[in-house]
Amino acid sequence: MADRPVIASRSVPEAAPLPGRGAGPAGALEAFENRRAPVLSASAGPRYLGFVTGGTTPAALLGDWTTAVWDQNPVSGSTGPGRRWNARRSAGSVSCSGCPSSTTAPSSAAPPCPNLAGLAVAREWLGERSGVSPAECGRRHSVPSACCPRRHSSVPKALSVLGLGRRSLTRLPTLPGREAVDPRALARILDGNGEPCVVVANAGTVNTGDFDDLRALAALRERYGFWLHVDRAFGAFASLVPSHAALVDGLEEADSLCVDLHKWLNVPYGSAVQFTRRPDPRGPFALARDDDLAGAQR
Numbered sequence: 001m002a003d004r005p006v007i008a009s010r011s012v013p014e015a016a017p018l019p020g021r022g023a024g025p026a027g028a029l030e031a032f033e034n035r036r037a038p039v040l041s042a043s044a045g046p047r048y049l050g051f052v053t054g055g056t057t058p059a060a061l062l063g064d065w066t067t068a069v070w071d072q073n074p075v076s077g078s079t080g081p082g083r084r085w086n087a088r089r090s091a092g093s094v095s096c097s098g099c100p101s102s103t104t105a106p107s108s109a110a111p112p113c114p115n116l117a118g119l120a121v122a123r124e125w126l127g128e129r130s131g132v133s134p135a136e137c138g139r140r141h142s143v144p145s146a147c148c149p150r151r152h153s154s155v156p157k158a159l160s161v162l163g164l165g166r167r168s169l170t171r172l173p174t175l176p177g178r179e180a181v182d183p184r185a186l187a188r189i190l191d192g193n194g195e196p197c198v199v200v201a202n203a204g205t206v207n208t209g210d211f212d213d214l215r216a217l218a219a220l221r222e223r224y225g226f227w228l229h230v231d232r233a234f235g236a237f238a239s240l241v242p243s244h245a246a247l248v249d250g251l252e253e254a255d256s257l258c259v260d261l262h263k264w265l266n267v268p269y270g271s272a273v274q275f276t277r278r279p280d281p282r283g284p285f286a287l288a289r290d291d292d293l294a295g296a297q298r
């Protein structure tokens, strides 16, 4: 990995015609090594600085291979204590429940999790305010506004997938020289907004690693009653480091939050967890309802 090019010098080969007969595992591997491997990026290597892809440590690979070999369905299988540990360690003593949300190539057309999962729960909360469940009925109420300072690109993507709309996003002013939201400016915007809305806060912005003042935002929520989603994909694990834990002070106030495991935990790409204080039995992630499981078993 250390010697391989981060950007391949060769171009991607033309697709070969679909063969009439399969080449078998060894033949397929050989074709992969000859045709595909030379144009792959050495993203697991030490000189790759493009994205925080993760998955470069032996422990990460061990976890990934074990996951693939055991191939559990997270709805019906036992996922063990990992989620509870994660909730306790990264969210303090807050009572919340988590669900794994595979991020699946967020920058492509695939669903832009992990913020998607949290905002889907927020959408359910918005729907309740007008007496409908969007997960059950589709969304037939007026467009709420979602506010957010320097948001990650997955936030507008999630709003688009959920039918809330990219245009529902209000970009908030930040504090001078910072990427953190200016709580006073947010209060002024909320003063002029009569509708229920979602505020997306950051715990670790992607460019400069800035953190919003979550206590100040929680105080505003007391006054205005919005849904507080915290994008802590990057900054979650600051809570484990005593010298940095103050950065995520107030995190337990979040209504929903997402954590990327492929950032500081360096597990392979596509691993994230979403936590919410509202594991809504009729919400979008109610896949494990008894009737669904019974149906699946039938």
Ligand SMILES: *Cc1c(COP(=O)(O)O)cnc(C)c1O
Pocket (backbone or CB within 6 Å): 103, 105, 106, 112, 113, 114, 115, 152, 154, 204, 205, 206, 231, 232, 233, 234, 260, 272
């Ligand atoms: C990485 C990141 C995300 C999610 O991106 P994925 O590539 O899907 O993990 C969301 N928000 C922030 C601030 C991030 O750093």
